Structure formats: structure tokens, C-alpha cells
Amino acid sequence: MPKLDKKxxxxxxxxxxxxxxxxxxxxxxxxxxxxxxxxxxxGTAPVATIGLELSPDxxxxxxxxxxxxxxxxxxxxxxxxxxxxxxxxxELVLKADIPDGSRFQFxxxxxxxxxxxxxxxxxxxxxxxxxxxxxxxxxxxxxEFAVR
Numbered sequence: 001m002p003k004l005d006k007k008x009x010x011x012x013x014x015x016x017x018x019x020x021x022x023x024x025x026x027x028x029x030x031x032x033x034x035x036x037x038x039x040x041x042x043g044t045a046p047v048a049t050i051g052l053e054l055s056p057d058x059x060x061x062x063x064x065x066x067x068x069x070x071x072x073x074x075x076x077x078x079x080x081x082x083x084x085x086x087x088x089x090x091e092l093v094l095k096a097d098i099p100d101g102s103r104f105q106f107x108x109x110x111x112x113x114x115x116x117x118x119x120x121x122x123x124x125x126x127x128x129x130x131x132x133x134x135x136x137x138x139x140x141x142x143x144e145f146a147v148r
Contacts (some may be wrong), residue, residue, distance in 0.1 A: 002003075004035060016139060032067060033102070046070040066111055068101030081140065088141040092132060096123040096147070116147035 024035075036047060039147045053062045076097045081089035099121050104113040125132040125142065132140075 001004075033069060036069060041070075044071045046072050048101075065109075066106040068104050068106075068113075070101050072101050073098045075121065076123075084145060085141045085143070088139075091127050092125045092140055092142075093127075094123060094125055096121055100148075113148045115148060118145050121147070 032049075033041075033043065034052065041047060049067050049069075049085055051065045051067050052066070054060070055062055076095040079094045079096075081094045084094065099116075100102035104121055106113050108109065108114065123135065125140075
């Protein structure tokens, strides 16, 4: 995975007015990506940060939110389906392509994301290396799921 530009992401000290201007954004949505791009982010490297909303006088923090951006995994993750759906699914392996980190929202104020429904990611099941068609999933007790 590519490294972020050390000029911005591996330093200590005070934030200069120039850097503060580059970090200032209007909201925690797409402007976050724009601000990171201005600092040398390639759009794919995983980044975790905390967005702060300041008071109009810039003296207090009104709220904060944990934010993820970038590609979290380069290949689909694998997990035994039995760990989720029990003994009926013991022969299956769930393979899921975790989406861009921005799909995970942290609205509860915790470091555990809100649930991300299975419809929001690409996934499939295998049995002995072969893909199991969705029509067979009920046989194994497979139901909708979400990840955090």
C-alpha cells in the first residue's frame, strides 16, 4: 500500500496558518477527501482521522467524529460462515470486499461504526473453493448481515 507524504503525515509541532487553511473544510463529507488530496493523499491509502466542529469563535469544540477514508483491504477478507450463522454453515467461507472506509459512519460517538448492511458491499460464499449460488444460501441458514 502506498505511503502518505511524510511532509504532512509524520511530523510534530505547531500547525502553521498555511497548513490550517489546507485542513479547514466546510463539512465532514467529500470536503474531507478534497482536503486530504491537497496534502498528497492518493485517495486509496487508508486514513483514520477525527473531524472537529468548532464554535463560531474557534475557542471550543462543538462536536467530533471519527472518520475513515481510503481502501481498507487490498483483497477480500475471508471468514468462516459458521462463526456468524452457526453449525449449518460450517462448510462455507464468507468472502467480502470491504468498501472504501468512507462507507463506515461513526454517528454514535464511539470508535465502533454504525452497522454497514451487506447490500453495501460485494460478498460471496465458497464451499471447497467453489462459489455457492445465492439460491443455495437458505439451505445453510444464511440471512442478511451487517459489519462494523
